[in-house]
Amino acid sequence: MSPVPSRIGRRRALRGTAAGLVVLALLLWWLAPWSEGPPGGTITLSTGTRSGVYQKYGELLRASLGKHMPDLDVRLRTSDGSQENVRRVAAGEADFAIAAADAVETYRLSDRPGADRLRGVARLYDDYVQLAVAPGSGIRSVADLRGKRVAIGPPKSGVRLIADRVLRAAGMDPETDIRPSADGIDTGPGRLGHGLDAFFWSGGLPTDGLKALAERSALRFVPIGADLVSELHRQGGATRYYRATTMPESTYPGSQLGSAVPTMAVSNLLITRADADPRLTEWLTRVVLKSRDGIGAHVHSAQLVDVRTAIYTDPLRLHEGARRYYRSVKP
Numbered sequence: 217m218s219p220v221p222s223r224i225g226r227r228r229a230l231r232g233t234a235a236g237l238v239v240l241a242l243l244l245w246w247l248a249p250w251s252e253g254p255p256g257g258t259i260t261l262s263t264g265t266r267s268g269v270y271q272k273y274g275e276l277l278r279a280s281l282g283k284h285m286p287d288l289d290v291r292l293r294t295s296d297g298s299q300e301n302v303r304r305v306a307a308g309e310a311d312f313a314i315a316a317a318d319a320v321e322t323y324r325l326s327d328r329p330g331a332d333r334l335r336g337v338a339r340l341y342d343d344y345v346q347l348a349v350a351p352g353s354g355i356r357s358v359a360d361l362r363g364k365r366v367a368i369g370p371p372k373s374g375v376r377l378i379a380d381r382v383l384r385a386a387g388m389d390p391e392t393d394i395r396p397s398a399d400g401i402d403t404g405p406g407r408l409g410h411g412l413d414a415f416f417w418s419g420g421l422p423t424d425g426l427k428a429l430a431e432r433s434a435l436r437f438v439p440i441g442a443d444l445v446s447e448l449h450r451q452g453g454a455t456r457y458y459r460a461t462t463m464p465e466s467t468y469p470g471s472q473l474g475s476a477v478p479t480m481a482v483s484n485l486l487i488t489r490a491d492a493d494p495r496l497t498e499w500l501t502r503v504v505l506k507s508r509d510g511i512g513a514h515v516h517s518a519q520l521v522d523v524r525t526a527i528y529t530d531p532l533r534l535h536e537g538a539r540r541y542y543r544s545v546k547p
Contacts, residue, residue, distance in 0.1 A: 256285070261312045335534065343481060346426065347414060368415075445458055
């Protein structure tokens, strides 16, 4: 018999073996972070006000991290909201934080200290702008807020950033054309009709701080139309992260009379710094995505966290650890 076929067979066998080794090596490379076991240590997660969605999400995420990364001590730190959270991470006062994309971009465009070190971990869910008034109020549009007592959120909150911009888009100066108050979701709902004519809130749907009032039909939501969103876009800069949408009629039964409410939304991001440990960040990213259903059972908006969209953390580049995780689960 001719020896040629056997040589060809040996070459094919060698090629097959080599290919198999490459696949095995790649597989081991992807699995290596998990085979070593979860990392430990201590991290600080900056959240938000105690009655807000950021804080509740943070509490549930800490519980999930405790199950999957038992040697990791997660310390939650409340804050006024997005603006303060971005500054804390950039300044090294927090390791991770939740912040709205417009607040992140505003910080970056202002060339604030540490802005170049900010990195994205995951896009989480959208915040919806919710402008609430008493049910019998004559306020029917943003323009009707002129001269009224309006809560626009704490100075370092994402709500303040959005409320100021919405008011200016409607032709008003937030400092002189309304009577501004710094109430947030923790105090604003209780003062509605008792010292406040209206309050702005930006958060996931639904927000616990509003549910009780809504169930008693003790508030009504004022529409924020697409025309205002278009005007915001004309301002440029961070306003490109706002999009026109509607608040579904089922969000707060009893307060919307079976109707959807036109409003605007902005994406929330989980952020960190470039110097965060890649292996820890990879594990944390994995737990965030794997815990979606568990957290979503208590924070409805968290049900929207998905690996196909989480990777889009614009305006921030992905942290290397987060990138490793997304590559490992890429189809």
